[in-house]
Amino acid sequence: MSETNTVTATIASKSNAAPTAAQLNANLKEAIATEKSNARHIVALEDRRHPLAMGLLWITMVTSFPTVLIGVEWYKNGFSLPQVLACTVFSAVVVLLFCVPSAQLGTVTGRTYAHLNRSVFGRWGARLTTFNLIAIFLACYAFGALCMADAVSGLFSVPLSIGVMAACFSFLMCLNNLWGFSGVVNFAKYFAAPCLIAWVGFTFFRAVVAYNTAATIMPLQQTSVSWTVALGAIASFVIGFSVWGNEADYWRHARPGVKRTAIPLTVALCIGQIIFPITGWMVAQISQVTDTARATAFMNEFSFGGVALLALLVIGAQYFAAADSNLYAVVEAFENLFKVQKRHVVFGYAFICALVAYWLSFSGMAKSIEVISTLNGILIPTGTTILLCEWSIAKLISHKHSRIFDHLQEMHELPALRLPAMLAFAIGCSVGIATAGLIPALEHLHLGIGCLNAWATAAVIYLPARLLEERQKRDEREREEQNSAAQS
Template sequence: MKMGATVQTGTGTAEHGSPDLLSKLESSDMLEEVVPESRRDGSLKMTLLWVTCQATVSNMYTGYLARSAGLSLGDLVWASLIGVVVMVGYGLLATNVGTITGQPHSVLARGVLGKSGSALASLLLAVTGLGWYGFQTVFLAQLFNGLFGLTHLQLFCVLFALVMITNNLLGFRSVSGYARLAAPILLVWGAYTIIKAIASASGPNLFAAPHVQQTQGILLTVGLLVGVAVYGNEPDMFRYARRDRGRNLVPLLVGYGLGMLVFPAAGYLMAELSSASTLGATMHFFTKFSLFGLTALAVVVFTINVVAVNDANLYEAVNAVQNFLRGRRRIETILALGVIGAVVAAFMQRSSSLQANFFIVANMCAVFLPCATIVMAMDVFLLERLSGCRRPAGQDGVPRAVTSWAEASPGNAAGIVAILAGLVVGAITGGLIPGTSGFGKTNVGIPSVEAWLTTIVIYLAAMLLVRVLPSYRSKQVLLGLPAAETAGA
């Protein structure tokens, strides 16, 4: 789209009324507008989308690691149940803030966190999206290495990363459409694998601890499961969900339930039944066991799974950068981030083991962006009730107006402090500080939950404090509120 061209959002009609494919692609995601009800999907479509985002080979890898670390299947089930409870609680906040406001994560951050806070949230959004994008690409290359004995894995990582940008070029509708295609395939595969594995296992011994020294606890497994399940930019996807009484509960329960219970168990059982000592050998067994020995079918299933997940990861990073570009140059943004994702994948493949990369990326993604998302959700749902203040409402009953860069406050001081405090706690407890002895290894409790609770406590305290402050100027600085004449308070 040329700079200065007038585009009719949703139609892709250029200034002189002629159809323009590039204009359609640029305007397809309504990055600076509230998604209208006419463009929203029902519970079934959102459930299929969320199942695809959660039913991942990465969750199978978590189960494989649990068995390798000496956990019993019963331990893994407990870890999965705890993870589901944690994620449903977080998901109700994160998804509904998108559904209710209809705004992308980075644009909503502009209205809640101000210019500096929005920049911070967008940076975290880009880092987490590209971190997972790189890891998933490396993971696919490693899976293919296990099946075919590939060499030059860095080259394949780069090629896979570049190819995976295709769906994002066509916008959210292409991402969600692909997910609806992938979901039934993944569900059938996962269910068949579990049923056959349980039928093949030796009854009472199924839940016995493996004959391996235990090197990993249940809480570390919970942390990895949460890291795989959390995106942080859930508002980006669920702004396309219709408002209903269930508050997105059905997509969340089905998606997290299948993704965090069925797929980790499938990975565990494959490791148990194969008795293989390497991921490659396990994947060979997996192909024979659940995919009838058809290597071509394994390639199709694994590729569909990783591409579907990476669609969401790249979409996350693209929307972050688009926040700075005011929704312009989307195609160039996707291409540029695809190249950066390829570089990240090549670096990961060369620098560390797959397990080390997984630990770091999972803990990083569970902490970084969700802290910002939680502040935004608390602001949308609790600000007026706790602080007595409110932000400008949008049109047609939308609770929040879209805030432009020019109208945004300099920053929400309390929100930024709450986010940074959560990041510090998560980094310390999750082994995310480079150069320290615990980097990539330390895990204290559930780092994500500890980081989120830190963020919640600080922002709650700030909203309660604002209620007793006499000066509106003080309130404005502390919470990044609009000017007095537009505040509506």
């Protein structure tokens, strides 16, 4: 990649719209001068991926076998089909309202989530947000390996324990990342996403036909749950499961433009977080099976006709693709903290995840996926909310006042902490965790949707604090100018 190519993405930060070729050429010399030392951190415009490729990748990131099983769980909990439909649609809209701007941070700047955090949070703040990402994603990666091992154990008679198989899958799932983002997106585009689309489509339409037939001979589910309870449970899962928070890591490889981001994200969410959970609910209504293990066996027969190899290919494609995206973000995060070779990060992370997956197979903590999803919806996206607030300063004042577009600095050049960001992050996460119902002693504070409470709190604290900070800087500059004028 030439220096001229790599700096072109920087010019996108000077405009909210996708830059034209004329604009790129007009600003080329300035971009080279300002970003020459950091050009390697920015994805060139001509190397960006087509929206179709990004959409297929995102389908693999929000569509998972647990999302169909959660539909079974919602049926078991007494949620009606109208409640499931309305609440998943509402949740998907909320996710879009967050993910589209979050993804635009990547397409406009070309920078990673970790690099964006540097200028906004300071040296130790950036390290904290990076650590949060690594810790949450480690749990998700290990859980995915454990789910894959559990699926193999259920489909075949394997003379290995689930823990040993999970450890083995932790290593197998890391291999695509040795080829960087190309390995991740190509596996999703050419294999995993087509498998998932075919699986979801076939299962959904078969479930619709069977549901309509069953509706004439059996009573439909009568809800005994209020809409408030249904919305809280469904939205917490959908938002926590499908919001990654570090969308910039992936969408910096996409072409700029709101439509090029919004359309792929919308399609992916419709498939993974609306159609698939509804399919699970209808399957539970048809079969009257609400036990997770029995529901898994029934889905194998219902979707794959009992052909174990076919089930393994489709389910394996999903788990491997999700692990690819997970590990890719972790590699980017590690490179923000340390100068280390990619293969060392890949295999070292896989080794740690293998140990965690093996431990999870005995600890019973595999059932805590909802806790992991809830924390994922709070810790990482709250930091992204602060980044989005900082980006809004570019629109409210000017680009030169927004730290999002600051020249990328090395860690030792940054201030230790940026207090507005750290204060908003700490209070926002605290409010989100306290109101999410994760801590039994704070159950009386369980109110609304924890992740939304966290995001709103962080935004309400950070944006006024930053605007006040900019106003104080402006007043100070004006005083200095007045003093200079008086002295002259």
